[in-house]
Amino acid sequence: QQQVKQSPQSLIVQKGGISIINCAYENTAFDYFPWYQQFPGKGPALLIAIRPDVSEKKEGRFTISFNKSAKQFSLHIMDSQPGDSATYFCAAIHNTDKLIFGTGTRLQVFP
Amino acid sequence: NAGVTQTPKFQVLKTGQSMTLQCAQDMNHNSMYWYRQDPGMGLRLIYYSASEGTTDKGEVPNGYNVSRLNKREFSLRLESAAPSQTSVYFCASSDYVTSTDTQYFGPGTRLTVL
Numbered sequence: 069q070q071q072v073k074q075s076p077q078s079l080i081v082q083k084g085g086i087s088i089i090n091c092a093y094e095n096t097a098f099d100y101f102p103w104y105q106q107f108p109g110k111g112p113a114l115l116i117a118i119r120p121d122v123s124e125k126k127e128g129r130f131t132i133s134f135n136k137s138a139k140q141f142s143l144h145i146m147d148s149q150p151g152d153s154a155t156y157f158c159a160a161i162h163n164t165d166k167l168i169f170g171t172g173t174r175l176q177v178f179p
Numbered sequence: 180n181a182g183v184t185q186t187p188k189f190q191v192l193k194t195g196q197s198m199t200l201q202c203a204q205d206m207n208h209n210s211m212y213w214y215r216q217d218p219g220m221g222l223r224l225i226y227y228s229a230s231e232g233t234t235d236k237g238e239v240p241n242g243y244n245v246s247r248l249n250k251r252e253f254s255l256r257l258e259s260a261a262p263s264q265t266s267v268y269f270c271a272s273s274d275y276v277t278s279t280d281t282q283y284f285g286p287g288t289r290l291t292v293l
Contacts, residue, residue, distance in 0.1 A: 164277055166276075
Protein backbone atom coordinates (compact mmCIF):
# COMPACT_ATOMS: atom_id res chain seq x y z
CA GLN A 69 0.00 0.00 0.00
CA GLN A 70 2.74 2.42 -0.99
CA GLN A 71 0.88 5.52 -2.09
CA VAL A 72 3.90 7.81 -1.93
CA LYS A 73 7.02 6.78 -3.83
CA GLN A 74 10.30 8.44 -2.86
CA SER A 75 13.67 8.48 -4.60
CA PRO A 76 16.58 8.15 -4.37
CA GLN A 77 17.05 5.81 -1.42
CA SER A 78 20.40 7.43 -0.65
CA LEU A 79 22.18 10.54 -1.81
CA ILE A 80 25.74 11.75 -1.43
CA VAL A 81 26.40 15.44 -2.03
CA GLN A 82 29.45 17.61 -1.61
CA LYS A 83 29.27 20.60 0.71
CA GLY A 84 27.82 23.58 -1.12
CA GLY A 85 26.00 21.43 -3.65
CA ILE A 86 22.27 21.03 -4.26
CA SER A 87 20.45 18.01 -2.84
CA ILE A 88 17.26 16.95 -4.62
CA ILE A 89 14.80 14.36 -3.35
CA ASN A 90 11.75 13.39 -5.37
CA CYS A 91 8.36 12.02 -4.44
CA ALA A 92 5.36 10.90 -6.48
CA TYR A 93 1.85 10.20 -5.25
CA GLU A 94 -1.22 8.45 -6.59
CA ASN A 95 -4.14 9.76 -4.57
CA THR A 96 -5.34 13.05 -6.05
CA ALA A 97 -7.32 13.73 -2.88
CA PHE A 98 -4.12 14.44 -0.91
CA ASP A 99 -4.18 18.08 0.16
CA TYR A 100 -1.08 18.55 2.29
CA PHE A 101 2.48 17.46 1.67
CA PRO A 102 4.97 17.75 4.56
CA TRP A 103 8.62 16.82 4.62
CA TYR A 104 10.18 15.39 7.77
CA GLN A 105 13.87 15.37 8.71
CA GLN A 106 15.31 12.67 10.95
CA PHE A 107 18.77 12.70 12.50
CA PRO A 108 20.34 9.40 13.65
CA GLY A 109 18.88 8.21 16.93
CA LYS A 110 16.12 10.82 16.90
CA GLY A 111 12.50 10.96 15.90
CA PRO A 112 11.40 12.69 12.67
CA ALA A 113 10.66 16.41 12.85
CA LEU A 114 8.65 18.59 10.47
CA LEU A 115 10.93 20.49 8.10
CA ILE A 116 8.66 22.20 5.59
CA ALA A 117 5.24 21.59 4.06
CA ILE A 118 3.18 22.66 1.04
CA ARG A 119 -0.41 22.68 -0.14
CA PRO A 120 -1.23 21.74 -3.75
CA ASP A 121 -2.52 25.21 -4.60
CA VAL A 122 1.04 26.59 -4.74
CA SER A 123 3.88 25.43 -6.98
CA GLU A 124 6.77 26.32 -4.71
CA LYS A 125 7.52 27.06 -1.08
CA LYS A 126 10.86 28.24 0.22
CA GLU A 127 12.17 28.38 3.77
CA GLY A 128 15.80 29.37 3.99
CA ARG A 129 17.87 26.85 2.03
CA PHE A 130 14.96 24.41 1.75
CA THR A 131 12.48 24.58 -1.15
CA ILE A 132 9.55 22.36 -2.06
CA SER A 133 8.59 22.28 -5.74
CA PHE A 134 5.12 20.92 -6.49
CA ASN A 135 3.76 19.70 -9.84
CA LYS A 136 0.08 18.92 -9.42
CA SER A 137 -0.50 17.66 -12.98
CA ALA A 138 2.40 15.20 -12.72
CA LYS A 139 1.50 14.29 -9.12
CA GLN A 140 5.07 14.89 -8.07
CA PHE A 141 6.84 17.04 -5.51
CA SER A 142 10.45 17.46 -4.58
CA LEU A 143 12.69 18.86 -1.87
CA HIS A 144 15.68 20.97 -2.87
CA ILE A 145 18.39 21.76 -0.35
CA MET A 146 20.57 24.59 -1.60
CA ASP A 147 24.16 25.06 -0.41
CA SER A 148 24.02 21.66 1.34
CA GLN A 149 25.95 21.48 4.62
CA PRO A 150 27.32 18.53 6.61
CA GLY A 151 24.74 19.38 9.28
CA ASP A 152 22.01 18.55 6.73
CA SER A 153 23.11 14.91 6.77
CA ALA A 154 19.96 13.07 7.85
CA THR A 155 17.14 10.93 6.53
CA TYR A 156 14.36 12.83 4.79
CA PHE A 157 10.80 11.59 4.46
CA CYS A 158 8.14 13.04 2.21
CA ALA A 159 4.54 12.50 3.25
CA ALA A 160 1.01 13.17 2.10
CA ILE A 161 -2.35 13.42 3.81
CA HIS A 162 -5.96 14.12 2.95
CA ASN A 163 -8.19 15.93 5.41
CA THR A 164 -8.56 13.77 8.53
CA ASP A 165 -6.99 10.69 7.00
CA LYS A 166 -3.63 9.50 8.14
CA LEU A 167 -0.19 10.65 7.06
CA ILE A 168 1.30 8.40 4.38
CA PHE A 169 5.10 8.47 4.42
CA GLY A 170 7.57 7.81 1.64
CA THR A 171 10.31 5.26 2.21
CA GLY A 172 12.96 7.85 3.10
CA THR A 173 16.18 9.20 1.59
CA ARG A 174 19.44 9.06 3.47
CA LEU A 175 21.42 12.20 2.66
CA GLN A 176 25.14 12.45 3.34
CA VAL A 177 26.89 15.76 2.79
CA PHE A 178 30.66 15.58 2.71
CA PRO A 179 32.96 18.56 3.39
CA ASN B 180 8.61 21.06 28.06
CA ALA B 181 9.77 17.52 27.32
CA GLY B 182 7.48 17.10 24.26
CA VAL B 183 6.93 13.41 23.53
CA THR B 184 8.75 10.92 25.72
CA GLN B 185 9.05 7.17 25.20
CA THR B 186 10.24 4.33 27.42
CA PRO B 187 12.23 2.20 27.16
CA LYS B 188 14.83 3.37 24.64
CA PHE B 189 16.02 -0.16 23.88
CA GLN B 190 14.53 -3.59 24.50
CA VAL B 191 15.44 -7.17 23.59
CA LEU B 192 12.72 -9.81 23.80
CA LYS B 193 12.53 -13.49 23.10
CA THR B 194 9.86 -14.80 20.77
CA GLY B 195 6.58 -15.15 22.65
CA GLN B 196 7.37 -12.64 25.39
CA SER B 197 5.12 -9.66 25.96
CA MET B 198 5.90 -6.05 26.68
CA THR B 199 4.37 -2.58 26.76
CA LEU B 200 5.91 0.50 25.18
CA GLN B 201 5.04 3.68 27.01
CA CYS B 202 4.48 7.12 25.51
CA ALA B 203 3.59 10.43 27.13
CA GLN B 204 3.20 13.97 25.80
CA ASP B 205 3.03 17.25 27.68
CA MET B 206 1.72 19.47 24.86
CA ASN B 207 -1.97 18.95 25.70
CA HIS B 208 -2.47 17.32 22.31
CA ASN B 209 -5.67 15.48 21.54
CA SER B 210 -4.31 12.96 19.03
CA MET B 211 -1.59 10.36 19.47
CA TYR B 212 -0.04 7.79 17.16
CA TRP B 213 2.20 4.73 17.11
CA TYR B 214 4.43 4.08 14.11
CA ARG B 215 7.03 1.51 13.27
CA GLN B 216 10.08 2.28 11.13
CA ASP B 217 11.78 -0.42 9.11
CA PRO B 218 14.61 -0.03 6.57
CA GLY B 219 13.25 0.70 3.11
CA MET B 220 9.68 0.87 4.40
CA GLY B 221 9.48 4.35 5.84
CA LEU B 222 7.13 4.95 8.76
CA ARG B 223 3.97 2.89 8.96
CA LEU B 224 1.05 3.67 11.25
CA ILE B 225 0.16 0.91 13.71
CA TYR B 226 -2.63 2.52 15.77
CA TYR B 227 -3.78 5.99 16.55
CA SER B 228 -6.04 7.75 19.01
CA ALA B 229 -7.87 10.76 17.62
CA SER B 230 -8.96 11.83 21.09
CA GLU B 231 -9.01 10.55 24.65
CA GLY B 232 -11.18 7.45 24.84
CA THR B 233 -10.87 6.46 21.18
CA THR B 234 -8.44 4.23 19.33
CA ASP B 235 -8.34 3.06 15.71
CA LYS B 236 -6.26 0.73 13.59
CA GLY B 237 -3.67 2.03 11.21
CA GLU B 238 -1.93 0.30 8.34
CA VAL B 239 -0.19 -2.51 10.28
CA PRO B 240 -2.15 -3.28 13.51
CA ASN B 241 -1.79 -7.07 13.62
CA GLY B 242 0.04 -8.32 16.71
CA TYR B 243 -0.41 -5.07 18.64
CA ASN B 244 -2.86 -3.53 21.08
CA VAL B 245 -3.05 0.00 22.40
CA SER B 246 -4.47 1.85 25.37
CA ARG B 247 -5.14 5.57 25.60
CA LEU B 248 -4.74 5.77 29.37
CA ASN B 249 -5.57 9.48 29.58
CA LYS B 250 -4.99 12.56 27.45
CA ARG B 251 -1.22 12.44 28.05
CA GLU B 252 -0.43 8.73 27.72
CA PHE B 253 -0.75 6.21 24.92
CA SER B 254 0.75 2.74 25.31
CA LEU B 255 1.50 0.02 22.76
CA ARG B 256 1.43 -3.64 23.81
CA LEU B 257 2.94 -6.65 22.12
CA GLU B 258 1.17 -9.69 23.58
CA SER B 259 3.38 -12.37 22.00
CA ALA B 260 6.41 -10.88 20.32
CA ALA B 261 7.59 -12.24 16.96
CA PRO B 262 10.88 -11.62 15.10
CA SER B 263 8.87 -9.71 12.45
CA GLN B 264 8.17 -7.10 15.12
CA THR B 265 11.85 -6.19 15.35
CA SER B 266 11.75 -2.51 14.50
CA VAL B 267 12.09 1.03 15.80
CA TYR B 268 8.83 2.27 17.29
CA PHE B 269 7.88 5.93 17.36
CA CYS B 270 5.11 7.61 19.23
CA ALA B 271 3.79 10.94 17.96
CA SER B 272 1.17 13.48 18.94
CA SER B 273 -0.70 16.34 17.29
CA ASP B 274 -3.34 18.85 18.16
CA TYR B 275 -5.96 17.08 16.07
CA VAL B 276 -6.10 14.52 13.30
CA THR B 277 -6.29 17.06 10.50
CA SER B 278 -4.08 17.67 7.49
CA THR B 279 -2.10 20.65 8.65
CA ASP B 280 -1.59 19.69 12.29
CA THR B 281 2.07 18.93 12.79
CA GLN B 282 2.89 15.58 14.32
CA TYR B 283 5.60 15.70 16.98
CA PHE B 284 7.61 12.53 17.37
CA GLY B 285 9.31 10.98 20.37
CA PRO B 286 12.90 9.66 20.28
CA GLY B 287 11.87 6.08 19.54
CA THR B 288 12.21 2.62 21.08
CA ARG B 289 14.52 0.16 19.36
CA LEU B 290 13.06 -3.33 19.81
CA THR B 291 14.78 -6.59 18.90
CA VAL B 292 12.88 -9.87 19.04
CA LEU B 293 15.08 -12.96 19.02
